Amino acid sequence: MPKHQLDPNKWVDLYSDYLFNFTIVRVSDVEIAKDLISETFLAGLKSKDNFKGEASERTWLISILKRKIIDHYRKINSKKGKAEVRMSYNDEESEGDWLEERVSDPFDRTAEDTMENEELGLAILNCLGTLNEKQATIFKMKTIDNFDTEAICNEYNITASNLWVIIHRARKAMADCLEKTWL
Amino acid sequence: MKCEEAGHVCDKNQYKEASFKERVKLAIHLIYCGACRKYSFNNNKLTKAFKKSDLKTISKEDKNTLKDKLHQEMSK
Numbered sequence: 001m002p003k004h005q006l007d008p009n010k011w012v013d014l015y016s017d018y019l020f021n022f023t024i025v026r027v028s029d030v031e032i033a034k035d036l037i038s039e040t041f042l043a044g045l046k047s048k049d050n051f052k053g054e055a056s057e058r059t060w061l062i063s064i065l066k067r068k069i070i071d072h073y074r075k076i077n078s079k080k081g082k083a084e085v086r087m088s089y090n091d092e093e094s095e096g097d098w099l100e101e102r103v104s105d106p107f108d109r110t111a112e113d114t115m116e117n118e119e120l121g122l123a124i125l126n127c128l129g130t131l132n133e134k135q136a137t138i139f140k141m142k143t144i145d146n147f148d149t150e151a152i153c154n155e156y157n158i159t160a161s162n163l164w165v166i167i168h169r170a171r172k173a174m175a176d177c178l179e180k181t182w183l
Numbered sequence: 184m185k186c187e188e189a190g191h192v193c194d195k196n197q198y199k200e201a202s203f204k205e206r207v208k209l210a211i212h213l214i215y216c217g218a219c220r221k222y223s224f225n226n227n228k229l230t231k232a233f234k235k236s237d238l239k240t241i242s243k244e245d246k247n248t249l250k251d252k253l254h255q256e257m258s259k
Binding site for chain 2: 020
């Protein structure tokens with residue numbers, strides 16, 4: 001009896017945000033990221049009989065997505081020459097100051113920061129997965145998408161104090177979940 | 184101010200929705216209430232973590248498009 005089972009009906013609600021954030025740091029284009037996720041879901045559906053139940057659904061989908069991302073890079077790399085880095089320090093205007101420009105900047109930690117922030121982001125999404133669905137949706141709308149309190153209340157037909165109770169519980173659960181590793 | 188209210192104001196403050204008066208009352212409450220101080224501390228960190236992680240979500244419309252595609256494929 002396999003431990004994990006696939007339920008494609010829930011994939012979009014459960015995993016699309018997680019996959020999206022995983023993709024966006026790698027391809028940095030929203031439209032391409034969405035396409036890759038859509039392809040991933042469809043590929044997952046096609047090969048769902050190969051799922052042995054050893055990994056969780058999400059891990060399995062991520063492994064498909066990784067292959068899709070690699071394929072994407074292969075495709076854009078086949079247009080050779082575009083990925084080449086050209087430095088032209090030979091023109092007269094910039095003569096004399098190129099050495100300084102090439103010194104490494106110790107305060108530029110962009111790559112490391114990005115990696116750390118990505119891990120943090122995925123950890124947050126992980127914890128969001130432990131909240132119940134309504135709580136998670138409303139909390140995401142408020143915190144990530146910055147919707148107005150009023151807009152959310154209208155959409156879900158709840159009062160402002162209902163909303164704040166939901167937010168309070170969600171924040172507490174999130175803080176507990178993230179406390180050990182990240183806060 | 185009671186702890187319950189302090190927690191509520193602290194939550195609102197994370198979204199810049201607490202009034203000046205509320206913020207002053209919260210600050211006074213925090214001086215003598217250790218439990219709320221801890222909650223407030225963690226709450227602020229949570230907000231910072233969200234800012235730092237720069238998370239994105241897929242919009243509802245796009246999610247519905249994804250669902251439609253998936254359902255179409257499933258009914259084949």
